[in-house]
Amino acid sequence: MERVRTAEPAKVEPWQPTLSRRHLVGASVAALATAGIGLVSQRAESSAGTAGTPTAEVAAGSHHGAGVSTPLPNLAGTPEAADGFVEPPVLSSEDGYLAITLQAQPDPDRGAGRLAYEQSLPGPTIRVSPGDRLRIALVNALGDGTTNLHVHGMHVSPRDNGDNVFLHVESGQTFDYAFDIPLDHPPGLYWYHPHAHGQSSKQVSAGLGGAVIVAGGLDDLPGIAGVKERLLVLQGPFLDADGETQYLVNGQINPKIDIQPGETQRWRILNASANGFFNLQLARHQLHQIATDGNPLPEVRTVETVLLGPSERIEVLIQGTAAGIYQLRSIVWAEDIPSQAQPEFLVATLISSGAALEPMDLPTTLIDREDFSTSPIDGQRTIVFQENTTAPNFAIDDKAFVEDRIDQTVLLGALEEWVIRNDSPEWHPFHIHVNDFQVMTINGRTVPRSYEDTTPIPPRGEIVIRTRFTDFTGKFVYHCHILGHEDAGMMGIVEVVE
Numbered sequence: 001m002e003r004v005r006t007a008e009p010a011k012v013e014p015w016q017p018t019l020s021r022r023h024l025v026g027a028s029v030a031a032l033a034t035a036g037i038g039l040v041s042q043r044a045e046s047s048a049g050t051a052g053t054p055t056a057e058v059a060a061g062s063h064h065g066a067g068v069s070t071p072l073p074n075l076a077g078t079p080e081a082a083d084g085f086v087e088p089p090v091l092s093s094e095d096g097y098l099a100i101t102l103q104a105q106p107d108p109d110r111g112a113g114r115l116a117y118e119q120s121l122p123g124p125t126i127r128v129s130p131g132d133r134l135r136i137a138l139v140n141a142l143g144d145g146t147t148n149l150h151v152h153g154m155h156v157s158p159r160d161n162g163d164n165v166f167l168h169v170e171s172g173q174t175f176d177y178a179f180d181i182p183l184d185h186p187p188g189l190y191w192y193h194p195h196a197h198g199q200s201s202k203q204v205s206a207g208l209g210g211a212v213i214v215a216g217g218l219d220d221l222p223g224i225a226g227v228k229e230r231l232l233v234l235q236g237p238f239l240d241a242d243g244e245t246q247y248l249v250n251g252q253i254n255p256k257i258d259i260q261p262g263e264t265q266r267w268r269i270l271n272a273s274a275n276g277f278f279n280l281q282l283a284r285h286q287l288h289q290i291a292t293d294g295n296p297l298p299e300v301r302t303v304e305t306v307l308l309g310p311s312e313r314i315e316v317l318i319q320g321t322a323a324g325i326y327q328l329r330s331i332v333w334a335e336d337i338p339s340q341a342q343p344e345f346l347v348a349t350l351i352s353s354g355a356a357l358e359p360m361d362l363p364t365t366l367i368d369r370e371d372f373s374t375s376p377i378d379g380q381r382t383i384v385f386q387e388n389t390t391a392p393n394f395a396i397d398d399k400a401f402v403e404d405r406i407d408q409t410v411l412l413g414a415l416e417e418w419v420i421r422n423d424s425p426e427w428h429p430f431h432i433h434v435n436d437f438q439v440m441t442i443n444g445r446t447v448p449r450s451y452e453d454t455t456p457i458p459p460r461g462e463i464v465i466r467t468r469f470t471d472f473t474g475k476f477v478y479h480c481h482i483l484g485h486e487d488a489g490m491m492g493i494v495e496v497v498e
C-alpha cells in the first residue's frame, strides 16, 4: 500500500513584512533563493544538492509567468464597504494565478489569546477560478506550537504541498502550499483554516480562518447574476474582556446590513466557528437557499430557518421586505442536550430603507449534477462516531485518530455509500476532505438532493451519503467538525489507491 510522504517544512528566514510589493517582485528569484520555501525547495536541495538554488521545479511553480512566483504581503485590515457593511479584504487571482502570504500570528488588539491571519479577522478572502493555481506561503508566527493549512471543501490533491493535513509547520517556519484547482471544480464558497491535530480547535476558535470563493456557476445564472453580493463569515463564541459571549460577522458585533424594500441580495454565509452552531432565522424574511457548502442546489429551496454547523456554508437570496429593522438571529438550538444547548443570540441587523423596488423574479432551476441515488455503488461501509466515558473519549469505530494508521482504503473512481452512525447523545458534523458527497438520508428519511462536505449527524442518529473518490489518490481524513472532538480523536484516515 502506497503511503503519502509527509514533508517536513524547511527552516526559512523570517518573513519580511516591511518589503514593498515592488521590492519583492523585483527580488523574486533572490527571495526564493533565501526563503527556499517548503517542499519545492526540499526537493530542489535533494535533487540538485545546492541549497536555495532556483530550479526547474521552482520555476514550474510559476508557470503562469515570471515575477509572480513569490508570495506577496497582503493588505491588512478590514475596509468598510460604501454602505458600512464590513467584509474582509479580497485577494483575487489574475491570469490563472494567485500567490499570497498568510501569516498566522497573535492578535492581542482583539483580546488575549486571539489569533489572526494577516492581522485580519477573519483572514483575507481568496477569490479564484476553476483552473487556477493558488500558492499560499503560510507563515507560523504564532510563537507557540505547530499549525498548517486546510482548504476546506476544495477538490484538490491531498498530496505533497497540496491539501495535506499531515504537514506540520512549526513555530518560526514558512511553508509554501500550492493548490491546482481543477477546471471542473464546483464554483462556490469554501474556506481555509488550520488543521494541525490537537491544535485545530484552539487556533480556529482564536480567530484563524478565512473564505475562499471559487468564481463561476451561479454567478452567471439569470436571477442571480448582477445582484448585490455579501459575504458573512460567522465566528464565535468569543469571550470579551468582561467575560461576555460575542458572536462576530466579519469581525464585527451585530453589523448593520442595508437593503432596499424589494431588492434582491445574495448572501454567502460561512460558519467559521470551531465548535458553534448557527440556527439562522431572519425576521420577516424568507431564506431562498441556492447552495449548500460549495455546491449549487438543483433548485431554489425556500426556508425560514437554516442550521449551520461548524464549517458549513450556505448561499441564500434575500428579498427586502417593507422598510424596517429586522434581526438576523441564531434561534435556540439543542435545548435538550445540556452539553450543546445554545440560547438565542443576535447575529446581525438588516435595515430595509429607501425607494421600494419591484422584486425581481427569483430563479427556480439552478445547476444540476450527477444524481448518485440512481447510480450503482461500488461498495458500502458503516462508520460509527462514539463518545466513551473511558479513553478514547472521542472515537470513530472504537479508535482514536492516529496519524500513521489507514482506516479505510478506497479504489480511485469508486462510488461508495457510507452509513455514518452517531452512537452518542451529542451532534457531530461529519466532514470528509477532497471529495464532497450527496446526502441520501438523515435518520432514514430521504432529504432534498444536496451535495455537501459537512453534514451534522443528529444524536443517536444516522446519515447515509454517497461519494465518488475521483481524480486524486493519496491519504486524507474524515472527522467530526466540532474541532474539540476532532482534536480529542474523532478522526480517521482514508487512502485512495489505484
Ligand SMILES: [Cu+2]
Pocket: 427, 428, 429, 480, 481, 482, 485, 486, 490
Ligand atoms: Cu463531534
